[in-house]
Amino acid sequence: MKSVIRHVGLSALTVAVLAGCSSTVTPAAPEQVINKNAVVLSAPPQVAQALTLNQIMANPDWMGLLAKGAYWSDDSQSIFFARQAHGAPTRNYYQQQLNETVASELALNQLHAADQQHGVLDSTKTRKAYIYQGNLFVKDLAANSITQLTRQNTKVDGVRFLNNGDIAYWQGDNIFKISHESGLSEQIANIKMAPAPKGVQDPSTYIAKQQHRLIQYVALQQSNAKAKEQYKDDLAKVDPTMSAKTWYLGDTEKVSELSLSPDGRYVLLSLTDKAYSWRSEHDIMPNYLGKDGYVDAVPARARVAEDNPPGQRLVLLDLQTHTKKDITIEGLTGFDADVLANVKAENAKAKGESYNSKKSVRKVQLIQDWSWSQSAIQWQASGDKVAVMLEAVDNKDRWIATVDLTKGSLNTEHRLHDDAWINYNFNQYGWLPNSDSLFYLSEETGYSHLYLKRSGDKATALTQGKYVVSNVTLGPKAQFIYYKANKSHPGIDNVYRVEIATGKNEQLTQWQGQLDYTLSPDGSQLLLSASTRTQPAELFVQPIGGEIKQLTHYTSDAFKNYAWQAPEVVKVPSTHGAGDVYARVYLPEGYSKDNADKYPAVIFNHGAGYLQNAHYGFSGYFREFMFHNLLAQQGYVVMDMDYRGSKGYGRDWRTAVYRQMGKPEVEDLKDGVNWMAANANVDASKVGTYGGSYGGFLTFMALFTEPELFQAGAALRPVTDWAHYNAPYTSNILNTPDVDPIAYERSSPIEHAAGLQKPLLIMSGVLDDNVFFQDSVRLVQRLIELEKPMFETAIYPVEPHGFRQPSSWLDEYRRIHKLFEQELK
Incomplete structure (x- = not known):
């Protein structure tokens, strides 16, 4: 591994990737934030070395092996992080002192002693x-x-x-x-998910009773067995050397989470049906290139159309008294509300039926937040108070509740209801030390903000405004709560803190891009992983109130010294009532607004749906960033839009796609095309689009429902039918197919395939266990039966959802590039 790391950025690799461009190109211009209210597009810098697809799609190690998973040492004087070459099976780990410029690699026998990121004090x-x-x-x-x-x-x-x-x-x-x-x-505590042993049983049948009555030996054996059993019970009660009595909780459930109170008295368990599985009962994913030469049957996840999550229930064990309480959910406000009544009524009406709303107990579970690793069960340090964060399986409610340890009931401290769905982000919460107060994030105003609530009292907002608060950290002395927010611009992150006693907010960093932070254990410094539009994330340290200092320099010279075009972040006015849509714009080399020949254009659709890409940081789509630079060098205008549903713009933007995925996003794409025609000298009749995953889905919806908008489209690893995608993601936005078939029929591209009129390229990995290859197979057959001649397909037999082989990336983007060259020029 060391030799690989040393090789990165040296002349041989540089020549292989960028043909010596580091000595001939004009250095990239410093990062600047444009006037966000003005439309001022200027020509990008000239480049001495044109990009090629072979360079862009090569093994990304040439860009540098960046630091990952960084965390503080316990004494706040150094940091730890890992680096891993692309495709390497293992990572290398490093430690860097704050006063040094080079990190030291840790030997394998040192790793156990490295200050551990997830330890407890x-x-x-x-x-x-x-x-x-x-x-x-x-x-x-x-x-x-x-x-x-x-x-x-x-x-x-x-x-x-x-x-x-x-x-x-x-x-x-x-x-x-x-x-x-x-x-x-x-x-x-010895917890067994099994029925309790029945112990010595008295005879129950006529023959057994007769045996005990007539045969003294049998009766004596029965009597001795009972005596031994009683002796063991008596001994366990008084003998201090005996281990704890076993808990038998039945054999129909399994423990999904276990939490011990700080005083060691209570155990709070979350139990769920042990028969439930995330795997499909009916399907597999075939691997046609199995290692033994045969087709491997790989287990596949369940689809939302067949999945039926059972929810969870809470059980409280008192280790002191050896008593069990089943926690009832009646204390949750709205625990039996028919929150889908309107949806059910609409679907019933479409079938000529009527729906009569009635209350019933809803399924709930501990919150499943995708952005933090904190437990949804939070004990106060004293051990006599515990809070839980629960969500409804129907996705409409989130509760913060305290548990009455005496009664075994829940008390609602906060209910967040959303007629669309509760976000799977922004759910951090916890106790303030030595108090009855909880701090938490909530989107109740339309934006994620930080609140403080004393048990039984009204909440106090510690932040407010049209920006998003995330990544909350309670300071070591509980004087401040630290957080990340995009206050100055939706695409710019900075770190702030609020003084708990006064509510005073203070900005701590002045970064002009994207960042993540970790507070040092002593609360005096911030460790930042920060990037700009043309610079990948490096590690920085900033003392509170001090100057920022860069710690790592792992981006290769070949990448840093190339004159990458920093895309301009613009606001596209919506003609569909959405306000402004933020987008990145790449301009052609030698761009002129007054050029007599109008430019062709491409719109890239980011994946995940709920993801932000029109920001001032380095894009997670680094290959696409370079590909867009290549397209710009070849005369294209490229737009990368944060269509509705994207992250970073608040609740209303996020939920605009509820029950109608693909409709508001395509409206935004239409506004994007019109904006480029009006402001970037683009020929609206020469615009194409492409994207992967959700971006592939959106490519389908654009070509199928607005056939004149784009002249060509490429859909990578695309969703074609939402009923075949997973339940945790899809049921948020579209409910479930059995409840809301209208939403699935509105939102699934396969239902609209008849609208295809322009060239379409479909590309999928056969080993995609996220969006199944079957999605593309079903759509291809649908297009064949519709007698549509203007589509082509490409399959990648060894690729999962995120491609891994450089050869696959190259093949994929050669085809995309060829499509645009043929259809847009």
């Missing part, structure tokens, strides 16, 4: 417990000494310090405690 913040390779370690922070507490093949799943200084950890459904005084390892 004791109440005095002098010891840290963490799990490494499935085993448990504890670190004395003052002495900087580490003790390994377990060495076994059965992995430890979780750990916490108890209030008395003991360490508790759990493996599967069993919980153990290590005394900090004696070192005794004790099993404090």
Whole structure:
């Protein structure tokens, strides 16, 4: 691995990729934020070395092996991170002191001692417990000494310090405690998902009763068995050397989450139906190039049309009294509301039927947030209070509730309802230390903001405005809450903090791009992973109130010194009532607004739907960024639009696609074409579009429902029928097919395929376990039966959803480029 890393950026690789451009090109212009209210488009810089597809789609290691997964050392004086070559099976790990310019690579036998990112502190913040390779370690922070507490093949799943200084950890459904005084390892909870043993049973049939009545030996054996059983029960109650009594919770469920209280008394469990599986009961994904020469049957996930998540229920175990309480959900406001009544009524009416609304208990589960790793179960440090964040399986409600440990009931502290769906982001929350107050994020005003709420009181907004707050961190002294927000511009991130006592907000960074941050353990510094439009993310450190300093320089000279065009971020006025649509625009080399010959154009549709790409940071679509530079060099205007549904613009923008995916987005694309014709000298009759995943879906919808808008389109790994996609994503936006078939028929491209009139290129990976290859197969057959002659397909037998082989990327983009050259010029 070391030799690979040293090789990156040296002359041989540079020549192979950019043919010596680092010595001949004009350096890239400094990053500047344009006037966001003005339409001022200027020609991009001239380049001495034109890009080629072979260069762009080559192994991306030539761009540099960037630092990933960075985190602070416990003493706040250094950072740790990893680097991994493209396609390499393992990572290399590094440590860099803040006062040094070069990182030191960690040897394999040093990794267990590297300050661990996900460790937990004791109440005095002098010891840290963490799990490494499935085993448990504890670190004395003052002495900087580490003790390994377990060495076994059965992995430890979780750990916490108890209030008395003991360490508790759990493996599967069993919980153990290590005394900090004696070192005794004790099993404090033995949970078995099985029926309780019946014990010695009295005879119940006539023959059995007769046997016991007539045969003294049989009766004696029965009597002795009962006595032994009673003896064991009595011994367990009084013998201090015995381990905890086993909990038998039945054999129909499984534990989905386990949380131990800080005082070690309570265990809160989330249970779910053990028969439920994410896998399809009916399908597999065939791998035609299996290693043994045969077709491998790869398990496939369930589709939203067949998936039926069972929800979860909460159970409270009192380890002190050995009593169990099943937590009831009646304390959740709206727990039995018919939130889909209007949707059901509309679908019933379409079938000539009527729907009578009635209340019924809804399925709920612990919140599944995709943006943070924090547990949805949060204990107050004292151990006598616990909060849970729950979501309805129907996606319409999120609750923060406290659990009454005495009654086994829930008390609603906050309910967030959305007629569309609750976001799977912006769900961070927790307790303020030594208080009854919770802090949390909520989109209730239309934008994610930070709130503070004392139990039983009204909430106080700590932030407010038309911007998005995320990545919340409680400072080590609980004086400030730190957060990331896009206050100055939807595409610019900075770090802020709010003083809890006064509500005063303060901006801490002045970055002109995108960033993520981590607060140092001592609360004095920020570790930033930050990028600009033409510079990939590097690591920086900034003392609170101090100057920013760059720590890593892993972007290769070949990439840094090339004159990349920084796309201009513009606002496209909507003619469909959406306000302004933000977009990136790449201009042709030598661009002139007054040029007599109008330019052809391409619109790129980003994936995921809920994703932001028209920002001032480096795009996650780095190959597309370079491809758009190539198209601009060859005379195209390129637009990359954050159509409705995209991230970073608030709740209303996000939910505009509810029950009508593909309609508002295509309206935005239409406005984008018109904007380019009016402001970038584009020939509206020479515009194409392309994108992957959700972007492929949107390409279909544009060509099928607005056949005159684009002259050609390329759909990569595309969704063709939402009933075949997964439940967690799709049911948010379209409900479920059995409840809301109207939404699926509106939103699925295969339902609109008859509208195709312009050339279409469909490209899919056969091993795509996200958007199945079957999606493209079904649409191709539909187009064949519709006798549509203007489409072509390309398949990639070894590729998953995100392509891995440079040869596949090259083939894919050669075809896209050829399509645009043939149809738009």
